[in-house]
Amino acid sequence: MRQVIESVNRNILQKGPEFVKGGNFFTRKVILFSVFFTLLIFNLSYGQVSTFSSELPGSPPESEGRSKAISPQIPKEIMGKEIERLPGEVSFEERYPFPFLISAVQGDTFVDVSWTPVETVKLKKELIEEPVSGYILFYGTESRNYTKKVDVGNTASYRIRNLKNHTPYFFSVKAYTKSKRLTGFSNEVKATPKPKEELKSTIERVFSEEIPQAVTKDLKQFGYDLFSSSISSFAPVTDIPVGPDYMIGPGDSFTISLWGRVEHSFNVKVDRNGQITLSKIGTLKVWGLTFAELKKYLQREFSKRYKGFHMNVVMGKLRTIRVFVTGEVVVPGSYTLSSLSTAYTALFAAGGPSKKGTMRNIKLQRNGATIKIIDLYDFLLKGDKSQDERLQSGDTIFVPVIGPVVGITGNVKRPAIYEMKGTMNLQEVIGLAGGVTFLGYLQRIQLERVESHQKKIVVDFDISESLYGERPQLDTPIQDGDLIKIYPILPTTQNIVYLEGHVKRPGGYEFKKGMKLLDLIPSFDELLPEPYLDHAEITRLIPPDFHPETISFNLGRLLKGDLSQNIELKEYDTVTVYSRDTLREVPQVTIGGEVQRPGKYRLLENMRVKDLIYKAGNLKRSAYL
Template identity: 55%
Template sequence: MTNKGSFRLLLLLFLFISCFSFTFAIQLKSLRADEGKTPFSNLSDYEKKKILETLKEKEPIPKPKKPANILPEKKVEPARKGAEVSAPAPAKTSPSKLIPPAPSRIENILSGRFPTTISRELKQYGYDFFAKGGSTFAPVTNVPVGPDYAIGPGDQFTVHLWGKAEKTYETSVTRDGTIVLPRLGSLDVNGLTFTELKKFLYHKFKQYYPDFQLSITMGRLRTIRIFLVGEAKNPGTYAVSSLSSVISALSATGGPNKNGSLRNIKLFRAGKQIVSLDLYDFFIRGLKNKDIRLQPGDTIFIPVLGPVVGVAGNVRRPGIYELKGHESIGDVITLAGGILPTGYLQSVQIERVVGHQRRVVVSFSLDSQKEEGHGNLGIPLHDGDVLKIYPVYKGLRQVVYLEGHVKYPREYELKPGMRIRDILPSYDALLPEPYLPQAEIVRLVQPDLHPETIAFNLGALLAGDESQNLKLEDRDHIKVFSRAEKEELPTVTIEGAVQKPGTYRLLEHMRIKDLIFQAGNFKKSASMKKASLSRLVKGKNGTDVTKIDFSPERAMAGLSPDNMTLKPDDVVHIRDIPLYHQALERKVYLAGEFRFPGEYTYSAGEHLLSVIERAGGLSDTAYPFGALFYRESAKGVQKERLNEYINKLEEDILTLGAQSAETALDKDQAAILQQTLSAKKQLLAKLKQAQPTGRMVIDLPQVLASASSSFNFELRPGDRLVIPRRPEHVNVLGEVYNPTALLAEKGKTVGDYLQLVGGPTDDAEEGQIYVVKANGEVLSKSQEGFLGMASWDSERQRWSSGGFYSIKVDPGDTII
């Protein structure tokens, strides 16, 4: 074979071994990870062989069938250092899904939710211990074995020698019950107890080492096989720890089913019954004295459930209990945890099936204060009986109730000869402002206990009137009312310049100063010179209102007569200082090229030039010809005019649309109409997006030159004046050959700038050319007169010669 062929063969062999090892490891990991599976090492030789054959065929591992010689649906780890059967880990629950438990019967009773009937939803007692299918008590996993532990095949332990001999030997018991140790050879230890093993090895090593000490540490313990038969949830053969007991094995395997007995579980060993186990001793009393350790080959037998009785109602643990022998009512009540204090013992019932023919009810008393009640506890119960203990009536007796406007509303014991004053001795028992003219007693009158009301004068009672101190009877309800419940409380109102205007409770001896203080005192805008009080005056023919003026300043100083005593329904009005709020709104804003731009207040009647002077005048770079002036009131007018024009434009569009639909037009007319309609729609869209600015045309140089100028506006709240820097260009826009911005030159006219951009195009409407000045003023060619030989001079308010094209253009102007 060539080297190349050998290399290929080795490579294929390596890949096969790697794949087999990886698959084998994955399968083993799955076996160890899945809860409810037996470790690979605990399987029989036959099962291991089957699994390995399956791995070679690269098929999934078959799940062992039940019953098998492994723990069904449970993971039984090999015992370590005296470990018993491992209990499954509790299932993890997300905190967000946790549901608070329902209140217990005891919690309901003591919280006032008193029972009026009994529940017949009874469960068989004791089976919840096995409900989760596994052990619910902690197994022993890390404790040393006991001195009576019997050594057997599979046990591992370590022998430690110290002293003159320092040796450590690890060994395990073989299947024939022997161990092999250096020097000692093969030794038979099968069946020795842990204590006997120590003595045995000590004597053996003594032959070789004269002075030493010896200790033995158990390592991995062996597993034993047991049988679970009868009425079990999961009958079968199980491999369990050699330290397992009957109860630990039952808890690990799921225990009895509900048709299996809990009180007569039998353990057989070598064909003989070793023990009979009553799980009630463990569940109720915690006793495990008969819970012996299992040995290989033991059989746990669960017989069929014996006679049962149900206990319903007011016992501490209602349920269905299995009888063992001839147990009495008292015995079963003990199993149920005893009777609750709420149980009505004068009439206890038993439902019973008689002669497999009919159901009957037997009633009797369990009242221990009576002789017959004590004797009835010994009555034997029969299979299928249901013992029912009903609750006492929830209503209280020998009690009176205090309710309403009092400090301590509650139940009180009714004592012989008890009267109202025993519960209401003074005003200290009442809340503030009780209604004194009348309180009530609601009494249940015999024989049908219908309610009747008995009124008494609470004020007279507290003043010592014995005629109002009525005698109380069982279940009387004393009701005390508040003054607010039975009469309209007096109020006064304060309005105007106070922090918290509104209606307030009128207290006794309350004055104007007190009311103003309750209302949060004055606002800064309050006038301290004069205020008014409106008062109702009742007369023979009706009610009138009188007005009383007073000085708030004197009232707050406590001076009479201004600080007068208030009466019900008085209305106090605190005035504002005249024009106070208007004065706060007198602000204008100067922005741009001022020496001191900012916000300025102004006095009534002040004009624009005055504020400009207070701002230090204009800066050196200011361009007054381009001043922008904005007014809030103008914005509102512009908005109104814009809306009017938008409405008119919408009507025009609708009219044109109707014309195009109803009128027969030639091709050219239809094209013109469509073009007009499209232009109006575009204009409408732009107008709807436009926002009025409130800008007004202003000739600021004229204002700066003369205070008497019409542009020296009287100021209004919110006015804003913006002065830009001096621009260096003139804009030429629209239908010209080169729309652009040109350098502004002194003395140049409209015609000069049009010449620089090539003049109007052929599509231009020369009669519609106009100039927008930097201050917002507009000059149009349509203003020309006298055959184009004169134009309007807005500065001098007169016509000047030379025509529109001779108008001088200033920096910042726009020719359109």
């Protein structure tokens, strides 16, 4: 039927004028209107309304009139490749929500994108679920304008290669089902590929002898990145065991199994009144019972009817609950979640607190009262989930505006902007940042502060004495908007002398008071073959301006025991030993004519003519002897 309709449509559009050439103007109008009206009614009857719109790569979900779907039968030759149009794409009216988050990690000319996999997606209008068959990864250099897409198959991660370093890229994912339908776009993530050197951590740079002396003010607010990443532990809660404290409510289903003298199984569902109905038992109200109480209650009720049996209760499909997430969150609104969901689950569903929202004073409200104050720092810094309360239908999570903040930068383990809770001192803020690194210079901790909303001032602290019990500086109260800077130690290595040049083990050596040349070069075993023995030198930095001076000595006489050459060393001295070829001309001889390799050769001690001939590859057969 569809082919017939499309054929008639084409004929009318192409040949319509010919059908009505005869007749007056009014007659032609009536005929054309009647034909098109008939076709419109016919098309609507079979759901074949045509559309001239198509999905543009990178269009955001809200701008799409229709979405496209992809056949799960993707040819192997295009799997994992960039594609312009996937085989089997069709348009459809219904929209699929995208139920999972993605994250991206940049590398050198590549980005690793990952997301939480799901088995099914739910169709909004029909409230039915369809299995997911694979994913499409979209990306480009402009937000929500994706110029490329890759079918990655049924996997939850993919590496996009051959990207330009220092160029921001934007990524989003769609899932496709077995019925050739696409979900909407996922959240969008941004990543910028960088060279390997720029991807080094601060600790890696320090051990590469790259001690940064500048203290940056480019800080991020602590903790908010948690909600922009895809974390599997916060995927939709559907398959975890039900604990004994789980509260039974309308919509829950479970199976009651009996064995012994009675062999029977009951599949029941709690109705809207909170009751279940069992044959020969009657109607039982179970709403409000915990799972542990439910087992005892059913055991007691079945014992009134049956004797000599054993019973087991297993939860089946769990109900959903509706909760509200309001205040300063990324996506405030009402959310339908599993009845096993907690406050953290709801926060993740809403994208977490926005950067204007608090992380330390989140309120869980139930029946008009605040039943829990949640401090996410306990979870982020200690892994403590004791404040994560199980939600009930109708609960509200309210995120107020962020409280007082303090920035700490420089040589701490976790530089960031932190939200303070109550009054905090310098030691507590340094503790939030993980403590001072081994490179931190404790004699100068600098505090920038805005004083009385009028001016910015700077205060320096010396907390080195705090290591030995004195604490007055660490007890300094911190105010809203303070910035703490911890500078690094000097990059110059102290208590060292250097040996370099024509030696076996060049490098730095510990300087010891009274150290002399023979302590650094005790014998010929420390030198490479053919050192220049008549001259070596010490480069010394002379205080107070530390200008360099050169001190010469005879290396050969030193190694033969001449103590006059055994000069005492100073800190930062550099001893240089030269090779023989470096300081004198190498004697050479030349051979030509009928030899295999004519040319110049080094003249060695006791060298004879035949030795030179052999070095030149011996005589040719044509040589005249």
